[in-house]
Amino acid sequence: MELSVIVKTILKYWPMFLRGAGTTLFISIIGTLIGSIIGLLIGVIRTIPVPEKGIKKYILKVINAILSAYVEVFRGTPMIVQAMVIYYGSKQAFDIDMTPLFAGIFIVSINTGAYMAEIVRGGIVSIDKGQFEASYAIGMSHLQAMLNVILPQVIRNILPATGNEFVINIKDTSVLNVIAVTELFFQTKSITGINFKYFETFFIASVIYFVMTFTVTRILRFIERKIDGPENYILYANQMQVETPEDALRRERKRIGNY
Amino acid sequence: MEKIIDIQHLSKTFGTNEVLKDINFSVNKGEVVCIIGSSGSGKSTLLRCINLLEKPSGGRIIYKGKNILDDMHDVRAYRTKLGMVFQQFNLFNNHDVLGNCMVGQIKVLRRSKEEAKEVAMKYLKVVGMEQFINAKPRQLSGGQKQRVAIARALSMNPEVMLFDEPTSALDPEMVGEVLKVMRELTESGLTMLIVTHEMGFAREVSDRVVFMDKGVIAEEGSPEQIFNNPTQERTREFLKRTLQQNQ
Ligand SMILES: Nc1ncnc2c1ncn2[C@@H]1O[C@H](COP(=O)(O)OP(=O)(O)OP(=O)(O)O)[C@@H](O)[C@H]1O
Ligand SMILES: [Mg+2]
Numbered sequence: 078m079e080l081s082v083i084v085k086t087i088l089k090y091w092p093m094f095l096r097g098a099g100t101t102l103f104i105s106i107i108g109t110l111i112g113s114i115i116g117l118l119i120g121v122i123r124t125i126p127v128p129e130k131g132i133k134k135y136i137l138k139v140i141n142a143i144l145s146a147y148v149e150v151f152r153g154t155p156m157i158v159q160a161m162v163i164y165y166g167s168k169q170a171f172d173i174d175m176t177p178l179f180a181g182i183f184i185v186s187i188n189t190g191a192y193m194a195e196i197v198r199g200g201i202v203s204i205d206k207g208q209f210e211a212s213y214a215i216g217m218s219h220l221q222a223m224l225n226v227i228l229p230q231v232i233r234n235i236l237p238a239t240g241n242e243f244v245i246n247i248k249d250t251s252v253l254n255v256i257a258v259t260e261l262f263f264q265t266k267s268i269t270g271i272n273f274k275y276f277e278t279f280f281i282a283s284v285i286y287f288v289m290t291f292t293v294t295r296i297l298r299f300i301e302r303k304i305d306g307p308e309n310y311i312l313y314a315n316q317m318q319v320e321t322p323e324d325a326l327r328r329e330r331k332r333i334g335n336y
Numbered sequence: 337m338e339k340i341i342d343i344q345h346l347s348k349t350f351g352t353n354e355v356l357k358d359i360n361f362s363v364n365k366g367e368v369v370c371i372i373g374s375s376g377s378g379k380s381t382l383l384r385c386i387n388l389l390e391k392p393s394g395g396r397i398i399y400k401g402k403n404i405l406d407d408m409h410d411v412r413a414y415r416t417k418l419g420m421v422f423q424q425f426n427l428f429n430n431h432d433v434l435g436n437c438m439v440g441q442i443k444v445l446r447r448s449k450e451e452a453k454e455v456a457m458k459y460l461k462v463v464g465m466e467q468f469i470n471a472k473p474r475q476l477s478g479g480q481k482q483r484v485a486i487a488r489a490l491s492m493n494p495e496v497m498l499f500d501e502p503t504s505a506l507d508p509e510m511v512g513e514v515l516k517v518m519r520e521l522t523e524s525g526l527t528m529l530i531v532t533h534e535m536g537f538a539r540e541v542s543d544r545v546v547f548m549d550k551g552v553i554a555e556e557g558s559p560e561q562i563f564n565n566p567t568q569e570r571t572r573e574f575l576k577r578t579l580q581q582n583q
Contacts, residue, residue, distance in 0.1 A: 207426035210389055215440035215492060216416035225439050229430040310432075310471035 082277045090268045090278075097264030098285050100178070104253070104260060105246040108185030112246075113239055115186065116193020119144050120231075121223055123194070124201045144194070151191035157252040160184050164256040181258040185250060189242055196238045200231040233304055240297035244290045261285060337364040339398075340496060340527055341386065346395035348381055355381045357551045359395070363496065363529055368522045370538035370559075371531045373548035374574055379531040380423075382548070383500050386529070387418045416444055419489030423501040425481040427473040433460065433484050434469035437491040445492065452491075459487040463517045479510030483517055490521075497521070499530040535578055539563050547571050 087094070123141055128134050151159065164180045167173040175183070204227055212222035251262035265282040269275050341363040348356040355378045363369050371379050384390040386397060388404070388411055396403045404414050428436050437456035441447045447455070460466040463483035473481055482502055489497060502518065503511045515537050522528060522541040532538050538545055538559065545562040547555045555568045566572050 205426075207422060207424050208428065211420075211422065211426035211428065213389060214387055214415060214418070214420035214422075215488070216412045216444040217440065218412060221443050225443055226428045226430065233430070306472065310468065310475050312467045 079277065082274050083281060086268070086272060086274060086278055086281060090272075093264045093268055094261070094281065094285060097259065097261035097282075098289065100258065100264075101247060101250050101260040101262075102289060104178070104181050104185055104250050104258070105243060107182050108189055108250075109239070109243045109246050111182070111186035112189025112242065113193050115190030116195075116197045117228070117232075119148070119190065119194035120197025120201055121228070123198050125219065147187075148191045148194050151188055152195070155252075156184065156188050156249055157255055159188060160253055160256050177253070177256050177258040180256055181250065181253040181260070184253070185246055189246060192242060193235075193239070196235050196242075197231060200235045201227060203234070204230055233301075236297065236301050236304070240294060243293055243297070247290050247293065248286060337367075339363070340365045340400060341529075342396075342398040343386070344396040344398065346382070346385060346397065347393050348378075348385055348390060349393045355551050356385065356392075359553060361546060361553055361556065363527060366525050366527055367543045368528045368530070368541050369544045369546060370542040371529070371546045371548060372533070372535065372538055372562075372574075373554075374577075377548040378551045379548055380500050383420075383498050383529065383531055387415055387420055387498060389420075412444070416440075416492055417495045419492060419494035419497040421482070421485050421489055421497065421499045421502050423504050425473070425478070425485045425505070427481055427485055427488070429473050431473075432469065433465060433471050433473075433476075436473070436484055437488045440488070440492050455493070456487070456491050459490040460484070462490065462520070463487045464513075477510060478506045479513045482506065482510075482514045486514075486517055486521075496527045496529065499528065499532070501531050501533060504533060533578070535563070535575070547574065549574070 123144060125137060127137055160180070163184055164175065164177070167175060167180075208226055208230070209222055212226045213219075217225065250258070250260050253260055254263040254266065257263065261282055265278055269278045272278065339362045343359055343361055346356055346359040347354070359382060371382065373379050381390060385392045392405060395405075397405055399414060399417070402409065404411070428439065431439055434453070434456055437460060438449070438452040441452035441455060442449060457466060457469075460469065463486050465480060465483050465487060468476065468480065468484070473484075476484065486502075499518070503514050506514065511534070515534065518528075518530070519537075519541055530538070530541075540559075542559045544556060545559050546553055547562060547566075547568075549570050555562065555566060555571045561567075562571065563575065566575065
């Protein structure tokens with residue numbers, strides 16, 4: 078490996094790397110977000126208590142069957158194959174001409190959705206039954222209990238798994254080069270098509286991938302800690318009552334001093 | 337006296353296990369009724385049937401003259417009239433103490449934030465937890481959690497309070513603080529139905545004591561009668577056993 082080649086490659090092709098990394102991040106972020114929303118929705122629907130009788134029971138059963146099929150199919154096939162089938166299939170069968178970028182986001186979203194659906198369902202099932210019962214006992218509907226009590230806890234609990242999906246998406250968007258999405262892998266390959274320095278150029282790409290995943294992991298840790306709130310609570314006392322004369326004096330001095 | 341809850345021929349089976357058999361009893365307005373009985377006799381199940389956390393297999397539950405087991409009955413509106421306190425507290429883990437007492441008021445009773453906060457603070461003071469409004473459930477001791485749970489239930493201004501062994505999950509040194517709060521509540525004229533293993537407490541606060549055994553009400557009467565002159569052999573045996581354990 079020659080350092081000079083690396084430096085030269087960076088100096089010459091940095092706009093291409095940057096655009097590639099940007100596209101990769103863009104697809105991963107949007108895909109993870111939409112996928113998480115899909116996963117949340119499906120997770121919630123799949124944990125609705127099935128009524129004992131009535132047509133509602135059958136409607137719910139049909140919906141659940143369809144959702145299970147979706148989850149199984151997308152978890153059971155490689156994303157690179159899904160990309161080919163959806164991108165070319167939609168063109169041939171339905172005459173829909175997606176841009177590669179749109180197709181990329183679409184594929185990453187529904188793929189992530191399938192994984193997140195299972196993660197969310199697990200998250201909901203693992204919440205203590207008492208949380209539901211206390212919500213119902215206070216008069217909440219199932220939906221109210223979900224929105225106000227269960228889901229906030231589920232989202233906190235699945236945040237590490239979501240972060241994991243995000244990191245996987247940053248790496249796996251590289252397979253979208255098969256449908257010509259101009260993400261980082263595609264750009265890197267294009268550069269090597271010009272300079273033929275495979276090792277050095279892909280080495281740069283791997284460093285960029287690593288920086289992206291590492292940064293994302295750190296940011297998510299930070300968010301987790303933020304959500305957890307402070308380790309200790311402060312006793313809420315009526316401050317006017319506990320103020321000592323010295324405190325009052327100091328406060329008064331400061332006020333005058335500010336003028 | 338006005339019956340607020342009237343239970344008629346209530347039964348509950350889990351699979352083939354008949355947990356409640358032909359239960360008949362009522363609670364009058366303003367009355368404090370304690371349910372005692374050995375483990376597995378169906379006390380929790382009875383309480384959970386009353387607020388429909390379990391679906392009764394048969395019988396009627398008449399609340400203020402209306403059968404709430406009718407298909408047409410509004411279950412959620414009915415549940416807001418009953419405050420439930422669980423053995424395991426079941427505070428909402430994602431809310432702090434104040435939030436626990438406000439969320440039901442805002443989402444279910446549609447009270448404004450200001451009103452909900454005012455009501456919540458009032459009842460947090462009643463249970464002596466007004467200093468802890470910022471604390472999350474995981475930061476509280478068992479006794480503190482249970483007092484918040486009581487405040488949460490009271491904040492909905494229920495007509496009846498149901499307690500399912502509120503002190504059974506507590507360390508001995510915390511039982512007192514919760515019983516103290518409950519004792520004060522019994523003096524406020526609130527209707528209360530309490531499942532408890534605290535015999536001293538039951539004897540002291542009850543207007544009436546119900547003794548359950550193997551899914552039936554074996555005996556009911558005034559605390560004096562149940563604790564001093566039980567008519568049933570199984571009541572005598574149960575009391576003897578419990579008193580021995582407490583010594
Ligand atoms: N969800 C359930 N499914 C099946 N059986 C149940 C269920 N809940 C309770 N039971 C059974 O019902 C019986 C009565 O239980 P319950 O909890 O009402 O008793 P309890 O009087 O409250 O006892 P304890 O004093 O231990 O709380 C027990 O035999 C129990 O195993
Ligand atoms: Mg019980």
